Amino acid sequence: MCRAAAADGITHMVATPHAxxxxxxxxxxxxxLVRHLQQLVGDALKIGLGCDFHLSYDNLQDAFAHPARYTIEGTRYLLVEFSNYGIPQQISDSLLRLGDCGVTAIVTHPERNPILRENLPRVAEWAEQGxxxxxxxxxxxxxxxxxxxxxxxxxxEHQAVHVLATDAHDLEKRPPVLSTARDAAAAICGEDVAEALTATNPRAIVTNQPLPYFPEPLRTSYRTGK
Incomplete structure (x- = not known):
């Protein structure tokens, strides 16, 4: 998978075991494990570590006390994955509290979540929230x-995406390939935005910098979901 990613032009991957x-x-x-894999890969690809963080009570309490245990390479950025079966309304309060602890939540693949997919304005509001x-x-x-x-x-189209990722799991069904998605994004929102989503913003995350591309979500229609 590392060789396939490098062949596609990917320079940095983050391993994200579930929590x-x-x-x-x-x-x-x-x-x-990451150190060992990095030795095998050499300079072809930089490998970092984060996790796919689920917002359970126990996880949150530990993250409030020890955020660097879960964030990407000890940065401020934490990958957050939501359940496909239920997302309590108070989740927004948990995201805000993480922010109060210096943690920026990265909401992963909301477009694939069957609950969020039917309520995209909620995702845009989280983007507006930071x-x-x-x-x-x-x-x-x-x-x-x-x-x-x-x-x-x-x-x-509503400027509520900041990063494109492979979410790679294997070489067949979910391979570490991003170039085709970058081209698809460029066709929708232009080359500059596609570059931000696949290079500039991801680089800022792994180096613990503010995201250069962080637009205000469009207000014209997203609150009604149209």
């Missing part, structure tokens, strides 16, 4: 179906 009730998250163990919105690149190319593709395009 939820099903999978125990061991930061120290994962750091050892959350980073990360979209799976292959959602734009139809790999996740037509409804997901339409949701992805809506978010892009």
């Amino acid at each position: 939820n009730d099903r999978y125990a998250y061991d930061r120290e163990y994962s750091e050892g 959350c980073v919105i990360q979209m799976t690149g292959s959602a734009l190319t139809g790999a996740w179906g037509e409804r997901t593709r339409r949701a992805a395009e809506w978010l892009l």
Whole structure:
């Protein structure tokens, strides 16, 4: 997968094991695996570590006390994944409290979430609140179906996307390829935005900098979901 990513022009990948009730998250163990993989890969690709953080009560309490345990490479940025089965209204309060602790939530693949896909204005409001919105690149190319593709395009058109990622899991169904998604994004929102989503903003995240591209979500229609 690392060789495939490098061949596609990717220069930096972040390993994101889950942190939820099903999978125990061991930061120290994962750091050892990343170091070993980096030795095998050499200079072809830089590999970092974060996690796919689920907003459970226990996770949140630990993250409030030890945010660097979960964030990407100890930066301010935390990848947050929502359940496909229920998203409490008070989740927004949890995102705000993370911000009070110096953590910026990166909401991952909302276009694929069956609940958020039907309530895209909620995602745009999180972006307005200061959350980073990360979209799976292959959602734009139809790999996740037509409804997901339409949701992805809506978010892009309403300036509510800040990062495109591969969310790679293997070499066949979910490969580490981003170039085709970048081209699809450029066709919708232009080359400058596509470059920001795939290079400039991701670079800012792994170096713990503010995102250069962070527009105000369009207000003309997104609050009504049209």
